[in-house]
Amino acid sequence: MSETYRVPVGPIHIALEEPVYFKVKVHGESVEDVDILSGFVHRGMEALVLRRNFLQNMIITERTCSLCSNNHPFTYIMAVEKIAGVRIPPRAEYLRVIADEVKRAASHLFNVSMLAHLVGFHSLMTQTMETREVLQDVKESIWGNRMDLGANTIGGVKYDLDKEQIRYLIKQLNLIKKPIRELTNIYSNNRIVRARTEGVGLLPKEDAVRLGVVGPTARGSGVNNDIRAIYPYVVYDKLNFEVILEDGCDVRARALVRLREVFQAIDLVEQCLRGLPDGPVTTPGLPRIPEGEGVARTEAPRGELFFYVKSNGTDKPERMKWRVPTYLNWEALKVMMPGNKIADISVIFNSIDPCISCTER
Amino acid sequence: MTIAKKEMVSVLLAQLKIYVTSGYEHRFSHFDHLGNEDVYISLHDKGDIGKVASVFQHHGGRVITITPYVVDSGYQIAYHFDVTGIVLTVTLLTEDGSVDSITPILKSADWTEREMQDLFDIKIIGHPNPDRLILDESMAQGIFKEYMTLSDAMTGAATNTLWERINEAKGGHDE
Structure with missing residues (x-):
């Protein structure tokens, strides 16, 4: 009972959707410490993008990962547009937000459904996934794909919404409001879910600040790192929204932030549809990318996504670097895990909404 | 919001002038129509990066990421910081391929410094956990x-x- 063991979790493990390696030190049933090793899906994308031109890189960056796929080209393109001094048409700015918020709602619902799966509440998981399926249909109907939307291009967006599509989008969003309210009620109040999430995986606010964590992981500990508010882009400055913060600092708080952000995403899409101006969706022609450097960041579903692009005046970037939200959130697991039971490891791990393909590029 | 950010940029640049002993060059700032400012700075001496990190840490800043790249005379390393919503890119040159770790000052630099060591063979001096990360x-x-x-x-x-x-x-x- 008093002995200390090291339990390997991964690199390939039944509780993990992607490969990562945890060396967990346990004392009896309790976790004492955790060491994390990564690099199992490192694809050298940062080297690859230097051998492709600026347009081809829109396609590559979208394939960094699937759940936040829209944010990668979105952010990359904004960095390139800064170098080229391009200001996109107002209609395109609204359309960029619509695509991004639909992706956010679907991504958050996926994460909370995984939480239901991990606590053994399978009917809640299927209900959540069924609700999310409406958004998957929306993505497939409007953008032609369930995951990679291909919505953005340098100088604007690649899609437009006609009246019929707008009516369809509003109808589908209305369809999921009631189920999401019911689901939120279960995630917040159900005895089983509360027992497995309340007080589990604590990340105190001061640790969240010290580690520089981002996204719902930070906001579940009361830290406002929402890029849409602190570093507004496209039309977020014109939209009416408040940053959602919870102060529970535990798995439950992080799940509640995501659920509340699903409502917020729906509201933001509706605001954009109401305010959608007429006009073109791209600038005419393609700009030449001059020598220079630019940074851009967006609030991806998991938090701040950052791109740095350096151009030397040719059609290919001289250097490109991107930092995904999960990258900063890993170290928080070392604070969240100790003191919890072995059975909680996967629940805590899921609570940072990890994306390993993103992390390793 | 915009005024507060402008003031903060002035405060940060003034403090860097005091603490960065070998000096720096404020290369340019990028302003957008939403009130954001991206600041680009070059350090004259790579040994000053710790002082820069301390100034930003004092104002609640964090490391977003670090971008190293190979140049003829060694490595150029661009540090990207966030201080109250302002992005500051601080670039330095290291000819011998080594640089001081800023992880003891800003914990958010931990993984990205280790990645830089793995992928570019840049020696990070004084990192508290210099183990392999990616490779x-x-x-x-x-x-x-x-x-x-x-x-x-x-x-x-x-x-x-x-x-x-x-x-x-x-x-x-x-x-």
């Missing part, structure tokens, strides 16, 4: 400095592991 121990550090074709990588030319296993299966005889 397995069997692979040489600094793999990003080399160009390796996919076919080479897939035939196992990137590591010795494959041939070691084949030799082991053959009873340890090299052929």
Whole structure:
């Protein structure tokens, strides 16, 4: 009972959707410490993008990962547009937000459904996934794909919404409001879910600040790192929204932030549809990318996504670097895990909404 | 919001003038129509990066990421910081391929410094946990400095592991 063991979790493990390696030190049933090793899906994308031109890189960056796929080209393109001094048409700015918020709602619902799966509440998981399926249909109907939307291009967006599509989008969003309210009620109040999430995986606010964590992981500990508010882009400055913060600092708080952000995403899409101006969706022609450097960041579903692009005046970037939200959130697991039971490891791990393909590029 | 950000940029640049002993060059700032300012700075001496990190840490800043890249005279390293919603990119040159760690000052630099060590073979001096992050121990550090074709990588030319296993299966005889 008093002995200390090291339990390997991964690199390939039944509780993990992607490969990562945890060396967990346990004392009896309790976790004492955790060491994390990564690099199992490192694809050298940062080297690859230097051998492709600026347009081809829109396609590559979208394939960094699937759940936040829209944010990668979105952010990359904004960095390139800064170098080229391009200001996109107002209609395109609204359309960029619509695509991004639909992706956010679907991504958050996926994460909370995984939480239901991990606590053994399978009917809640299927209900959540069924609700999310409406958004998957929306993505497939409007953008032609369930995951990679291909919505953005340098100088604007690649899609437009006609009246019929707008009516369809509003109808589908209305369809999921009631189920999401019911689901939120279960995630917040159900005895089983509360027992497995309340007080589990604590990340105190001061640790969240010290580690520089981002996204719902930070906001579940009361830290406002929402890029849409602190570093507004496209039309977020014109939209009416408040940053959602919870102060529970535990798995439950992080799940509640995501659920509340699903409502917020729906509201933001509706605001954009109401305010959608007429006009073109791209600038005419393609700009030449001059020598220079630019940074851009967006609030991806998991938090701040950052791109740095350096151009030397040719059609290919001289250097490109991107930092995904999960990258900063890993170290928080070392604070969240100790003191919890072995059975909680996967629940805590899921609570940072990890994306390993993103992390390793 | 915009005024507060402008004031903060002035405060940060003034404090850097005091604490960065070898000086810096404020190369340019990028302003957008939403009130954001991206600041680009170059350090004259790489040894000043710790002082920069301390100034930003004092104002609640964090490291977003670090971008190293190879130049003729060594490595250029661009540090990207966030201080109250302002992005500051601080670039330095290291000719001998070493730089002081800022992880003891800003914990958010931890992984990105280790990644830089793995992929570019840049020596990070004083990192509290300098273990490999991305690459397995069997692979040489600094793999990003080399160009390796996919076919080479897939035939196992990137590591010795494959041939070691084949030799082991053959009873340890090299052929």
